[in-house]
Amino acid sequence: xxKDFYNSSSAAKLGWEPSWFGCDEFDHExxxxxxxxxxxxxxxADGLVGPTTYRRVWTEREASISDHKPTSNVYTxxxxxxxxxxxxxxxxxxxxxxxxxxxxxxxxxxxxTNLSGKEDRKPTMFVNHWDVCLxxxxxxKVLNKRGIxxxxxxxxxxxxxxxxxxxxxxxxxxIPRYEGGNSxxxxxxxxxxxxxxxxxxxxxxxxxxRPLQEHGYVHGKTLDPFLDFYPVQLEALKALWKAxxxxxxxxxxxxxxxxxxxxxxVHKECExxxxxxxxxxxxxxxxxxxxxxxxxxxxxGEVKKTPIYCID
Numbered sequence: 626x627x628k629d630f631y632n633s634s635s636a637a638k639l640g641w642e643p644s645w646f647g648c649d650e651f652d653h654e655x656x657x658x659x660x661x662x663x664x665x666x667x668x669x670a671d672g673l674v675g676p677t678t679y680r681r682v683w684t685e686r687e688a689s690i691s692d693h694k695p696t697s698n699v700y701t702x703x704x705x706x707x708x709x710x711x712x713x714x715x716x717x718x719x720x721x722x723x724x725x726x727x728x729x730x731x732x733x734x735x736x737x738t739n740l741s742g743k744e745d746r747k748p749t750m751f752v753n754h755w756d757v758c759l760x761x762x763x764x765x766k767v768l769n770k771r772g773i774x775x776x777x778x779x780x781x782x783x784x785x786x787x788x789x790x791x792x793x794x795x796x797x798x799x800i801p802r803y804e805g806g807n808s809x810x811x812x813x814x815x816x817x818x819x820x821x822x823x824x825x826x827x828x829x830x831x832x833x834x835r836p837l838q839e840h841g842y843v844h845g846k847t848l849d850p851f852l853d854f855y856p857v858q859l860e861a862l863k864a865l866w867k868a869x870x871x872x873x874x875x876x877x878x879x880x881x882x883x884x885x886x887x888x889x890x891v892h893k894e895c896e897x898x899x900x901x902x903x904x905x906x907x908x909x910x911x912x913x914x915x916x917x918x919x920x921x922x923x924x925x926g927e928v929k930k931t932p933i934y935c936i937d
Contacts, residue, residue: 626673628656628671628672628673629651629652629653629655629656630651631673632651632655632656632659632672632673632674633651635673635674635675635679636651636674638744638745639674639676639679639742639743639744639745640710640711640712640745640792641674641679641682641683641711642712643655645682645686645693645711646658646659646662646682655672656672656673657672659672659673659674659678660672662678662682663678666681668681676742677742679742680741680742681742683711683741683742684741684742686711687711687741687790688725689725690708690711690723690724690725690790691723691725691726693711693713694706694713695713705718705719705720705721706721706723707721707723707777707785707787707791707865707868707869707872708723708787708790708791709790709791709792709872709873710745710746710790710791710792711790711792712872714868714869714871714872714873714936715868715871715872715934715936716785716864716865716867716868717864717867717868717931718783718785718860718861718864718865718868720782720783720784720785720861721784721785721786721787722784722785722786722787723787724786724787724788724789729786729787729788730761730762730765730778730786730788731788731789732768732769732774732775732788732789732793732795733769733772733774735772736768736769736772736773736774736796737774737789737793737794737795737796738793738794738796738807739793740792740793740794741790741792741793743792745792746791746792746793746794747873747874748791748809748810748811748869748873748875749809749810749874749875749876749898749900749901749902750805750806750809750810750811750875750895750898750900750901750902750903750904751810751811751812751813751865751866751869751875751902751903751904752797752798752806752810752811752812752813752904752905752906752909753813753815753862753903753904753905753906753915753916753919754775754797754798754812754813754814754815754905754906754915754916755814755815755816755817755819755854755915755916756778756814756815756816756817757817757818757819757915758814758816758818759816759818759823759826759827760780760781760816761778761779761780761781761784761786761814761816762780764778764814764816765778765786765788768788768814772796773795773796773797774788774789774795774796774797775788775789775795775797775812775813775814776788776789776790776791776793776795776811776812776813777811777812777813777814777865778813778814778815778816779813779814779815779816779858779861779862779865780816780858781816781827781832781855781858782832782857783855783857783858783860783861784861785861785864785865791811791869791873794807794808795807795810795811795812797810797812797814798810798812798906798909800896800909800910803896803897803898803909804898805895805896805897805898805899805900805909806895806898806906806909808898809898810898811869811873811875813862813865815854815858815862815916816858817835817852817853817854817858818852819851819852820851820852821837821850821851821852823852824852832855833855835852835853835854835855836852836853836854836855836856837850837851837852837853838850838851838852838853838917838918840918841914841917841918842889842917842918843889843890843907843914843917844889844890844891844907844911844914845889845890848914848917848918853918854919859924862924863924863927863928866903866924866925866928867928867931867933870928870933871933871934871935871936872936875901875902875903876901876902876903877902877903877925877928877929878901878902878903878925879902879903879904879921879922879925880892880894880895880900880902880904880908887921887922888908889907889917890907890908890911891907891908891909891910891911892904892908892909895908895909896908896909896910903921903925904921905917905919905921
């Protein structure tokens, strides 16, 4: 068997890289490094990264993912990244915390579909939610208590928390008939308690007054005024969309109605998991209203105007 060819094919299918074993190429040195790793972990030392070896090394990396961050980043300022299938995607945002880092939050096992060691998941849509919580810390606790999950949180100060590698299928936008939002989606919960009665809490805790959304329109009706997102949260959200576009391939598009305007209700392509782009939770089910009032056409247009960097 040509072990170099096998490992190269395995990497293309599953999404790993020679650097995971301290190598640069698919060559004999990589085979030896894999054999060494396999012996150290009680596996057959054949030098081939098959499903068992891949699953074991992937899970090991996931547990301490921040230890494997790139040491330099020529694409964006700083050294911040998000993670898809064990790979680091640069993000143009300075406040990003991964699940294993100090102050980070992680999704409990059993609250998502674990796809470690599986073929590279290729999400096609990004789903926006507001969390109806006072903070991302509170949201993380609620998600784990309810047995559900999401990949990202955006806190009141714009900090992005990644709770889960986007290779895994989070449980955040599935409905009984269809589960496209889960199987094809990457999800974010944006901190926002929604009800104006919580405005004083934000002021007392140093965040300042939230904008008030007075034109939220969804499922054919205008909502009563509610708390909107802070500008810094929207900037973080745009940075996250851009990183997912560049690193995962999610298009910078939004659901449209028959007249070409943003869809403010259920969108059949979202519901069935066929949409490719950025959407809101209300696009999946009529009982949800988040994120009403989020101006996807304008915000995505701003993202498209910024330089798009490349990842080798």
